[in-house]
Amino acid sequence: MLDIRLIREKPDFVSERLATRGGSDEAKIAEVLRVDAERRKIETQLQRLQADRNRLSKEIGAKRSRNEPSEELEVQVRKIGDEIGDLAQRASALDQEQRNLLLEIANLPHESVPIGKDPSGNRVVRSWGEKPQLSDPADHVALGQKLKILDLERAAKLSGSDFICFTGAGARLERALINFMIDLHTREHGYTEISPPFLVRRDCMIGTSQLPKLEAEMYGLEENQLFLVPTAEVPLTNLHRDEILNVADLPRKFVAYTPCFRREAGAAGRETRGIIRVHQFDKVELVKITMPEKSYEELESLTANAERVLQLLGLHYRVVELCTGDLGFGSAKTYDIEVWSPGQNAFLEVSSCSNFEDFQARRMHLRFKDRDGKNRLCHTLNGSGLALPRLFAALIESYQQSDGSVRLPEKLRDYFGAEKIEMTKHE
RNA sequence: GGUGAGGUGGCUGAGUGGUUGAAAGCAGCGCUUUGCUAAAGCGCCGUGCUCCAAAAGGGCACCGAGGGUUCGAAUCCCUCCCUCACCGCCA
Numbered sequence: 465m466l467d468i469r470l471i472r473e474k475p476d477f478v479s480e481r482l483a484t485r486g487g488s489d490e491a492k493i494a495e496v497l498r499v500d501a502e503r504r505k506i507e508t509q510l511q512r513l514q515a516d517r518n519r520l521s522k523e524i525g526a527k528r529s530r531n532e533p534s535e536e537l538e539v540q541v542r543k544i545g546d547e548i549g550d551l552a553q554r555a556s557a558l559d560q561e562q563r564n565l566l567l568e569i570a571n572l573p574h575e576s577v578p579i580g581k582d583p584s585g586n587r588v589v590r591s592w593g594e595k596p597q598l599s600d601p602a603d604h605v606a607l608g609q610k611l612k613i614l615d616l617e618r619a620a621k622l623s624g625s626d627f628i629c630f631t632g633a634g635a636r637l638e639r640a641l642i643n644f645m646i647d648l649h650t651r652e653h654g655y656t657e658i659s660p661p662f663l664v665r666r667d668c669m670i671g672t673s674q675l676p677k678l679e680a681e682m683y684g685l686e687e688n689q690l691f692l693v694p695t696a697e698v699p700l701t702n703l704h705r706d707e708i709l710n711v712a713d714l715p716r717k718f719v720a721y722t723p724c725f726r727r728e729a730g731a732a733g734r735e736t737r738g739i740i741r742v743h744q745f746d747k748v749e750l751v752k753i754t755m756p757e758k759s760y761e762e763l764e765s766l767t768a769n770a771e772r773v774l775q776l777l778g779l780h781y782r783v784v785e786l787c788t789g790d791l792g793f794g795s796a797k798t799y800d801i802e803v804w805s806p807g808q809n810a811f812l813e814v815s816s817c818s819n820f821e822d823f824q825a826r827r828m829h830l831r832f833k834d835r836d837g838k839n840r841l842c843h844t845l846n847g848s849g850l851a852l853p854r855l856f857a858a859l860i861e862s863y864q865q866s867d868g869s870v871r872l873p874e875k876l877r878d879y880f881g882a883e884k885i886e887m888t889k890h891e
Numbered sequence: 892g893g894u895g896a897g898g899u900g901g902c903u904g905a906g907u908g909g910u911u912g913a914a915a916g917c918a919g920c921g922c923u924u925u926g927c928u929a930a931a932g933c934g935c936c937g938u939g940c941u942c943c944a945a946a947a948g949g950g951c952a953c954c955g956a957g958g959g960u961u962c963g964a965a966u967c968c969c970u971c972c973c974u975c976a977c978c979g980c981c982a
Contacts, residue, residue, distance in 0.1 A: 525909040
């Protein structure tokens with residue numbers, strides 16, 4: 465959520481910056497300004513009447529205590545009370561309207577973000593490693609079938625298309641990767657491990673800005689108004705919602721494993737083959753809550769922390785800086801980390817590291833008390849560290865051997881309990 | 892799920908209809924005293940919104956949330972949420 469004061473004071477600047485995302489929010493800006501002006505007008509009238517009422521009511525009290533008649537005043541105040549009721553209703557309706565409008569206006573891109581309409585405007589900022597030399601690489605679906613570590617047919621039987629069922633060594637590999645990543649981030653990168661609820665209230669979803677915009681993509685339980693988390697970003701960032709943190713406690717750094725649930729209406733095709741895009745997937749997520757002065761520094765280190773996973777696994781990847789047109793709704797700046805998938809012959813996004821600045825913090829009233837004792841909004845950041853299915857796919861594709869087995873990178877062997885995944889007769 | 896008790900400022904905790912935005916204590920900040928530390932004394936010390944070009948300074952709202960009663964509600968009534976305790980059920 466943007467600061468209404470910024471919109472009020474620099475509407476042209478805000479509109480211009482929003483326009484770089486493509487899709488015009490200018491109408492919304494004009495609308496929110498209109499509502500804001502009206503709201504303040506009504507509130508001022510309302511407050512004058514309330515001041516009158518307070519003053520006269522005190523007089524009534526004083527008169528009564530002196531046993532003087534007060535009926536005249538009472539009649540007068542009752543009349544004021546009616547007007548107040550009217551105005552109060554209008555004021556709160558306007559207030560609600562203003563908030564609803566603000567909730568649907570995207571964040572301003574950071575000034576360093578390249579201007580662009582669509583993904584073609586993104587900029588590769590670095591890459592690491594090299595494509596593995598494989599003559600005719602099988603993709604993860606074929607490998608998974610042969611090795612009996614992935615059973616998409618039966619997953620579909622259980623839950624429909626675009627669900628995953630890992631079996632045997634596949635399930636174990638998934639678990640090994642989760643443990644490996646969480647250990648890395650807690651032991652070497654200083655994150656605190658959290659095991660949060662997988663169901664959260666609507667307020668949390670609004671706080672991290674999945675709602676109201678993306679309601680159609682979320683799974684919800686209507687009867688008790690809970691949502692299945694689309695990412696651990698939601699519970700982790702909301703941990704300190706409605707709190708005022710001590711500056712000495714910043715930055716807060718959290719890591720969590722959760723499943724992620726998404727409707728993802730997208731069409732089937734090569735982009736969605738196998739386990740690349742599914743309705744439920746596992747992810748290890750990193751979240752930081754920082755003071756504003758430090759957030760861009762923290763974005764760099766967060767991205768580096770996520771990259772470290774791929775480096776230790778020896779997987780080729782690149783880091784892409786998203787342009788204004790490809791930026792997520794709440795993000796001011798985002799780096800995507802894309803791992804090389806020999807099977808798809810393409811880079812796959814396994815992490816999206818973003819700085820939301822105070823966009824989420826304003827929605828969730830997440831503040832800190834600075835050294836002067838002033839309350840200020842925190843900045844929030846998050847990034848996957850990393851998303852499992854695509855990592856799984858890239859990993860087995862990259863490390864496939866000519867005999868059809870998969871030789872695991874060193875770092876994973878202890879976690880997995882073996883050096884390689886081989887064909888088995890039975891599952 | 893049932894019963895009971897409760898939800899007040901950073902914390903503890905008073906307050907059952909009128910100058911209470913809220914006693915008191917703790918913590919915090921400033922000043923004074925002081926060889927250092929400690930202690931003592933004095934003062935300051937919630938948040939949001941709004942008026943004013945702005946500062947200074949006003950005003951309004953907020954005692955879990957939302958309604959209601961009343962001239963006036965932290966205080967009375969209703970609904971909901973949450974916490975705690977016990978019981979039931981259960982991996």
